[in-house]
Amino acid sequence: MSAYFHETKRWIEQGDTSSQKMHLLTVQQIMQARNRIKNYVRRTPLEFSPFLSQRCRDSKVYIKCENLQLTGSFKIRGAFNKVCLLKEKDANISKRGAVSASTGNHALACTEAMNQLGVPIRVFVPENISSAKHERLKVNNAILTLHGQDCIFAENAARKYSEENKIPFISPYNDTDVAAGQGTIGIEIFEDLPDVDNVLVPVGGGGLIGGIAAYLKGVNPKIKVYGCQPIQSKVMYESIKAGSIIFEESGDTLSDGTSGGIEENSVTFELCRNYVDHWLLVEEEHIAKAIYFMLSHHHMMIEGAAGVSLGAFMTNMDQFAGQKTVIIACGANISMEKLKKIIQMEEEKII
Structure with a gap:
């Protein structure tokens, strides 16, 4: 140890x-x-x-x-914990919204949290996201932006969007x-x-x-x-x-x-x-x-x-x-x- x-x-x-x-x-x-x-x-x-x-x-x-x-x-666990905390700390989060990045599963989780907790979340996903996840995101009314061929590039773009729009970034892991x-x-x-x-x-x-x-x-x-x-x-x-x-x-x-x-x-x-x-x-x-x-x-x-x-x-x-x-x-x-x-x-x- x-x-x-x-x-x-x-x-x-x-x-x-x-x-x-x-x-x-x-x-x-x-x-x-x-x-x-x-x-x-x-x-x-x-x-x-x-x-x-x-x-x-x-x-x-x-x-x-x-x-x-x-x-x-499993991603739904972390997404709900983060969005619940954002709601506890910011009474205006339901109006301001948030942004995230994902290869797919975190995007699905954030979309579910958005739908249940009423916080709009834009999710940046890599352009090579799997077809199964992309289709399910569209069905769940996800707010998507496709960017780059690797999740790290999607994350960087999402963080830039967060800074420019002064809204919270919900990391898939960090x-x-x-x-x-x-x-x-x-x-x-x-x-x-x-x-x-x-x-x-x-x-x-x-x-x-x-x-x-x-x-x-x-x-x-x-x-x-x-x-x-x-x-x-x-x-x-x-x-x-x-x-x-x-x-x-x-x-x-x-x-x-x-x-x-x-x-x-x-x-x-x-x-x-x-x-x-x-x-x-x-x-x-x-x-x-x-x-x-x-x-x-x-x-x-x-x-x-x-x-x-x-x-x-x-x-x-x-x-x-x-x-x-x-x-x-x-x-x-x-x-x-x-x-x-x-x-x-x-x-x-x-x-």
């Missing part, structure tokens, strides 16, 4: 949670987020997987089904309020399985794993948190190795939800650097295999980002033998075109 964590724990125990000292996300903040959003989000099931448990000797393996979450993704909302998944995991040993989380910008890890490490430092990224887009992994946020161009990946760069000075870098125990990288073929596995064995659809954490487990099972492991299935928003290709490819292998 890092010295950073022990020092953070000491500050928490002493009641000093000043964000001026560090980008700190506390258990208390995440508990407050749960109370704030509980009427807007779904408590998703922690499903036992007999198939994975049997394959991984003497183990019990569970899937946290955020693919069954409203809007088909915000402790958003990460606190995502951290409510950690609360549910710990309540359902308090003796969990490992949690595998897909990583893009780091808001999901940052929130989950901050909560789990706060209640039990012995829980191991694994960050999982596709080899084709592993910016956070490379940044942690380098000791600072770097730019690395992303390749084509099934995991479009985790693809792209990380904003400079993102609060999630410190969360990942200090709370994530291990990193696992996943090949595209194993992401596809994981998606097919969920369809054939659990009869559930997952998107590429969820296939990253599941694929990471399936290709590294030996190190989880004899333990209780939770795999985060972060979303279900995958296009039918991609799904058909994966099914065809996997079934051809069987034949």
